[in-house]
Amino acid sequence: MDQIKGIAYQIAGDFGLAWGKFFAQVIIFIAVYSILKKFAFGPILAMLEQRRQRIADGEAKLEKIAREAAEAKQNTQAILDKAEADAARIVKEADDAAKAIQERRQQDAVASANTIIAKAREAAQLEQEQLMSQLKREFGRMVSDATSRVTGKVLNTEDQTRINQETAAQVSA
Numbered sequence: 001m002d003q004i005k006g007i008a009y010q011i012a013g014d015f016g017l018a019w020g021k022f023f024a025q026v027i028i029f030i031a032v033y034s035i036l037k038k039f040a041f042g043p044i045l046a047m048l049e050q051r052r053q054r055i056a057d058g059e060a061k062l063e064k065i066a067r068e069a070a071e072a073k074q075n076t077q078a079i080l081d082k083a084e085a086d087a088a089r090i091v092k093e094a095d096d097a098a099k100a101i102q103e104r105r106q107q108d109a110v111a112s113a114n115t116i117i118a119k120a121r122e123a124a125q126l127e128q129e130q131l132m133s134q135l136k137r138e139f140g141r142m143v144s145d146a147t148s149r150v151t152g153k154v155l156n157t158e159d160q161t162r163i164n165q166e167t168a169a170q171v172s173a
Helices: 002-014 019-100 103-151 157-172
Strands: none
Touching: 019 103, 103 157
16 A cells, blocks of 8 residues: 555656645635636526526517417408408398389498498408507517617617517518
8 A cells, every 4th residue: 555655656746746736726726616606607697597588588478479469360350251241241131121122222222231341341451450550569669678688788769760660571571
């Protein structure tokens, strides 16, 4: 055993290893590593995790908006279908009643049904436009918010307007 110790000390001496300095360097390395881990690596990793979470939240909001847009489109289509079905029913009733009445009254009933169809389509179109406008504003706001959070830059009015316009153009396409 003493012989192995002697050989170890001889090899260490041949390579210029001083055990005191070696242990001091190990302690300094551990101290520096601990300090960096606590004050540098920890906060950086926490910040990266926060950004990842913000991005995930933004993606979840985008998915929610997409679902809401699809639902709004379905609702609009349902309103149009119902309006067309109601208009068709009114036209049929008007047609049946007009057969029993004079030609003049028949023309009045058809004109009335066409007016109802036009108003129903206008109302449905207006509602769809309002929903799309609201969606574009909200989506633009979310993109501006997400951009400012990810980049850490406070966006000025010009940046926000540009991002909103680009987003609205992409949503419309």
